[in-house]
Each structure stands twice: as C-alpha cells, then as structure tokens.
Amino acid sequence: SFSAGFINPDAIRTLFSTAMSEMYRTEVPAYQMLVELVREVNEAVLAADPAERHRLEAAGGLARITEERHGAIRLGTAQELSTMRRLFAVMGMQPVGYYDLSEAGVPVHSTAFRPVTDEALGRNPFRVFTSLLRLDLIADAGLRNEAEQVLAGRNIFTDGCLALIEKAEAAGGLTEEDAARFVAEALETFRWHSRANVPLELYKRLHDAHRLIADVVSFKGPHINHLTPRTLDIDAVQRMMPEKGIAPKAVVEGPPTRRCPILLRQTSFKALSEPVDFRDGDGWRSGVHTARFGEIEQRGIALTPKGRALYDALLQDSRRLVAPAADGSNAAEYMMALQEVFAPFPDSWDEIRRQQLGYFSYSLTEAGRRNPPASDCDLETLIGAGLVRFDPVVYEDFLPVSAAGIFRSNLGDDVQQDFSASPNQQRFEADLGAPVRNPFDLYAEIERASIDACLSAMCPVTA
Ligand code: OOG
Numbered sequence: 334s335f336s337a338g339f340i341n342p343d344a345i346r347t348l349f350s351t352a353m354s355e356m357y358r359t360e361v362p363a364y365q366m367l368v369e370l371v372r373e374v375n376e377a378v379l380a381a382d383p384a385e386r387h388r389l390e391a392a393g394g395l396a397r398i399t400e401e402r403h404g405a406i407r408l409g410t411a412q413e414l415s416t417m418r419r420l421f422a423v424m425g426m427q428p429v430g431y432y433d434l435s436e437a438g439v440p441v442h443s444t445a446f447r448p449v450t451d452e453a454l455g456r457n458p459f460r461v462f463t464s465l466l467r468l469d470l471i472a473d474a475g476l477r478n479e480a481e482q483v484l485a486g487r488n489i490f491t492d493g494c495l496a497l498i499e500k501a502e503a504a505g506g507l508t509e510e511d512a513a514r515f516v517a518e519a520l521e522t523f524r525w526h527s528r529a530n531v532p533l534e535l536y537k538r539l540h541d542a543h544r545l546i547a548d549v550v551s552f553k554g555p556h557i558n559h560l561t562p563r564t565l566d567i568d569a570v571q572r573m574m575p576e577k578g579i580a581p582k583a584v585v586e587g588p589p590t591r592r593c594p595i596l597l598r599q600t601s602f603k604a605l606s607e608p609v610d611f612r613d614g615d616g617w618r619s620g621v622h623t624a625r626f627g628e629i630e631q632r633g634i635a636l637t638p639k640g641r642a643l644y645d646a647l648l649q650d651s652r653r654l655v656a657p658a659a660d661g662s663n664a665a666e667y668m669m670a671l672q673e674v675f676a677p678f679p680d681s682w683d684e685i686r687r688q689q690l691g692y693f694s695y696s697l698t699e700a701g702r703r704n705p706p707a708s709d710c711d712l713e714t715l716i717g718a719g720l721v722r723f724d725p726v727v728y729e730d731f732l733p734v735s736a737a738g739i740f741r742s743n744l745g746d747d748v749q750q751d752f753s754a755s756p757n758q759q760r761f762e763a764d765l766g767a768p769v770r771n772p773f774d775l776y777a778e779i780e781r782a783s784i785d786a787c788l789s790a791m792c793p794v795t796a
C-alpha cells in the first residue's frame with residue numbers, strides 16, 4: 334500500500350503502457366495493423382463462444398485482454414540494467430525469471446519485468462522482456478573493448494527521469510503530476526534514434542561479430558524492439574496476416590493448438606530494414622539497420638514444475654523428430670509432429686488439475702455465495718457440490734526456446750552462431766542489483782490465496 338497523495342503504481346504502469354503503444358504505433362505502422370487484426374479476431378472468438386466470454390468475464394480476465402501487451406529491450410551494461418530495475422519498480426514491475434539465451438546462439442541473458450500480484454496483473458499485466466548483452470561471449474578482445482567504451486560513454490536515461498526515480502524511492506511514491514512527468518521522461522529511453530551513436534565502420538565490425546551486438550552498442554538508447562498484443566486465437570491471426578500484407582514467421586513458437594491452451598504461443602513478422610544515419614568524419618552517412626519487428630501471442634495456463642517438465646520434454650521430443658528449418662520449408666511437418674508428440678499432455682481443465690500440471694484460481698460460484706457456511710469444508714467436496722469453481726491462472730512469463738526462435742528469426746535466419754551454454758544467473762543478479770523472483774512461487778501464491786479466500790468465506794469458523 335502507499336500513502337495518500339500518491340498515485341497507485343498500477344496506474345503509472347497503465348499510463349506508461351498506453352504512451353508506449355502510441356509511440357510505437359507512429360514509429361512502426363505495421364504494429365497498428367496487427368493490433369487491429371488482433372482486435373478483430375478476439376471479437377470474433379468471443380462472439381462465436383459465449384461460454385468462453387462468460388468464463389473470462391467471471392474470472393475478471395476480459396477487460397485486461399485488449400489492453401494487454403509486452404515489449405522487449407536490450408541493454409548494454411550492468412549500470413543500465415540496475416537503473417532499469419528501479420525505473421520499472423516505480424510502476425509496480427519486478428524482475429521475474431532468468432532466461433539464458435546463449436545456448437541458442439544469442440549473446441544475452443534476460444529477465445521479464447512485470448507486476449506480480451493477482452490484483453496488479455488484473456489491472457494491467459504490462460511486461461517488458463529485458464536482455465543484457467554479454468560481451469564476455471565475444472571472442473575478439475579488441476572489439477569487446479571498443480564496444481565497452483562506447484557503452485560507457487552513453488547515458489540512456491534523461492536527468493528528469495533519474496530525478497523522479499530518486500524522488501519516488503525517497504518518498505515511497507509519486508503524485509499524479511509527477512507521475513505524468515515521469516512517464517514522459519521514461520518514454521524517452523525507449524524511443525527509436527535514426528542517428529547511430531557510432532561510425533559506420535565500427536557498426537559494420539560490431540554487426541559482423543553478431544547483429545545483436547550492433548543493435549545494442551550502436552544507438553543512444555535501447556529502442557523498444559517490439560510490442561506484442563495478446564490474441565485469443567493465434568492460428569487465426571497467423572492465417573490472416575498475409576491477407577493484410579504482413580508475412581509471419583514460418584512456425585508458431587511454443588505448444589501446438591489445443592482446446593485448453595497452455596503457457597504461451599507466439600508468432601512474429603520479420604524485422605524491418607530502417608534507414609539510419611552513421612557518423613562519418615564530421616558528417617553523416619546513410620545506412621540501414623534491422624531491429625524492430627511485430628509479434629503476437631496467445632496465453633494459456635501457467636504450469637506447475639511437473640507440468641513444465643512435461644512440456645519441456647515433449648517440446649524436445651518434437652524438435653528431435655522434426656527440427657524446424659530456418660527457411661520455413663518444413664513448417665507443416667513440424668507443426669504436425671508437435672501436435673502428435675503433445676498428445677499425452679491432457680487437454681481438459683479437469684484432467685490438468687487432477688494431475689497437478691497447472692495452477693488454478695478458485696472462486697465461489699453463484700450458489701457458493703448464497704450458501705455459506707458449508708457443512709463440509711473440503712475443497713474437493715465444495716467443488717463437487719457446485720459451490721466453488723476453478724479457472725486457469727494465466728501464464729505471465731516467457732519461454733526460452735520460443736524467445737530464441739523469435740530472436741533468431743529477427744536477426745536473419747542465415748546467421749547461426751554457436752556459443753556454448755553458459756547460464757550465469759548469479760552474475761545477472763549482481764548486475765541487476767537484486768535477485769529475480771521465481772515465477773512458480775508467484776503462481777503458487779495466487780492459487781493458495783484463492784483457496785484460502787474460498788475456505789474462509791465458506792467456513793468462517795474453522796479451528
Ligand atoms: C526479445 C525476444 C524475446 C519473447 O516474446 O519471447 C521475446 C528480443 O528480441 O529482444 O520478446
């Protein structure tokens with residue numbers, strides 16, 4: 334909770350997410366087309382399925398869906414990462430999860446900044462996938478040194494933004510007026526810069542080492558590189574993208590199509606080639622840079638460690654059967670293999686719950702609200718009697734294999750670079766200046782709190 338006179342951090346996050354969306358819409362017009370397509374598809378899904386509409390309404394998840402989006406940025410230094418953590422904290426976002434992408438040939442490790450409580454997620458689940466460049470994975474010491482120097486010389490935050498972060502930390506919040514200024518100042522960090530921070534010659538060498546290094550080091554700030562709306566039917570959006578003149582990546586990342594969606598499915602369109610001016614002596618020279626793209630996602634139930642282990646094993650099995658080719662030539666075979674291999678994963682909410690593969694949120698039914706106190710306070714008995722219902726808890730995080738697929742399809746599928754896997758969560762947390770939260774703990778807590786609330790409403794005087 335926060336003192337009177339301060340605006341709720343959830344409200345700052347909504348202001349920021351809206352401002353970000355407006356900025357990205359003008360920067361990348363194809364984003365606007367995707368948002369419209371997703372809205373169309375979501376409306377059609379809900380019109381065709383009143384039961385799903387009703388379920389989402391009852392679970393309080395309908396209002397958030399059209400407002401829902403995630404973005405991604407890539408940072409260059411520990412200092413930038415720890416300040417970014419403080420910036421996001423002002424709007425109620427905390428680092429959740431550790432993702433090592435080195436195994437997938439991408440020299441970064443990452444976390445997701447997002448709200449963590451059920452209440453805050455229900456208000457606005459805006460998330461930002463945040464990666465830190467790992468120059469330690471770059472073999473060429475000379476180039477590493479040059480990159481470090483360029484990064485050390487930039488300041489990605491405005492003075493106004495830093496002052497307001499400090500003010501919020503010292504006072505425990507921001508007034509409405511300060512919050513509006515904070516949002517405007519913070520937005521500057523995420524803006525696209527069409528003027529590079531390095532000469533073309535250095536850009537080329539960075540680019541040859543890895544396109545991602547060029548993307549992080551060559552600019553004044555960590556431009557937001559995509560903003561992803563949430564759809565209720567990703568297969569429909571994937572099918573309809575070409576009709577709108579947008580070419581999607583060949584395969585949808587994540588689990589196959591199912592009646593009961595699990596975790597996260599994602600698809601994207603390729604990054605745009607955009608004109609950039611590079612320093613050249615005293616003047617400027619024009620070139621291009623490819624970084625910003627569009628992505629859509631469909632979210633399903635958050636899995637327990639047991640469910641996640643099953644997902645990981647099945648995903649690995651399907652990729653062993655058919656490895657999705659970079660050029661998309663075997664996309665249909667891959668999707669078919671995925672569908673077949675995933676058959677053992679139960680596809681009803683009852684069965685997923687019975688086998689404890691996913692997290693559920695429990696609430697009183699209409700009858701439950703009319704009926705307390707119950708004579709038998711066992712949760713399963715209450716469910717059986719129709720007094721308590723359960724709904725899937727939404728997966729709020731990301732998937733490393735999917736993220737690697739998204740990274741790769743945007744870095745150019747031709748460049749396949751290998752680093753040996755070297756997760757280093759300790760180093761990441763030292764750079765971040767805080768530990769990352771464990772996502773499983775957060776889902777378990779949401780489930781537990783929902784059970785407690787049902788039981789204390791139905792059985793007020795349990796000893
Ligand atoms: C982030 C890619 C990962 C997702 O949704 O998995 C990602 C990036 O390209 O910076 O956004």
Ligand code: NI
Nearest residue numbers: 405462561628
């Ligand atoms: Ni993404």
